[in-house]
Amino acid sequence: MKTITRKEFIEQVGLGAAVLFLATCAGSCKKTSTGPASVNFTLDVSSGALATNGGYLIQSGVIVARTSMGSFVAVSATCTHAGGTLGFSGSNTFVCPLHGATFNTGGAVISGPTSTALQKYNTALSGNSLHVYS
Numbered sequence: 001m002k003t004i005t006r007k008e009f010i011e012q013v014g015l016g017a018a019v020l021f022l023a024t025c026a027g028s029c030k031k032t033s034t035g036p037a038s039v040n041f042t043l044d045v046s047s048g049a050l051a052t053n054g055g056y057l058i059q060s061g062v063i064v065a066r067t068s069m070g071s072f073v074a075v076s077a078t079c080t081h082a083g084g085t086l087g088f089s090g091s092n093t094f095v096c097p098l099h100g101a102t103f104n105t106g107g108a109v110i111s112g113p114t115s116t117a118l119q120k121y122n123t124a125l126s127g128n129s130l131h132v133y134s
């Protein structure tokens with residue numbers, strides 16, 4: 001049987017605790033950032049989900065919505081709580097189906113369980129062409 005020093009024991013226990021913490025945390029810890037860092041795509045809004053107010057679609061990790069007033073907004077499609085994929089309600093609110101978090105059209109939290117806002121992206125409409133970019 002091998003004996004170890006106090007220092008070796010503390011090092012091994014500390015490493016084991018760190019591994020256990022990471023394994024436990026990986027699936028349930030609060031996310032601090034979501035959404036792609038770089039976004040640059042164009043959508044045709046003359047037909048499909050974005051042709052009518054209240055419609056939305058998800059592309060390249062971004063949820064693009066047409067508000068009830070007809071303006072376009074784009075935020076990360078990934079909930080900042082635990083990674084649920086967001087939807088958009090007719091009341092101009094992004095909604096997470098997993099635990100009910102809601103966000104306004106600017107990506108700010110309306111109700112938790114998260115307190116972290118969504119990444120927001122820029123939109124620019126030219127004719128029927130909507131440019132979504134970071």
Ligand code: FES
Binds near residue numbers: 101
């Ligand atoms: S993943 Fe929990 S509220 Fe969205």
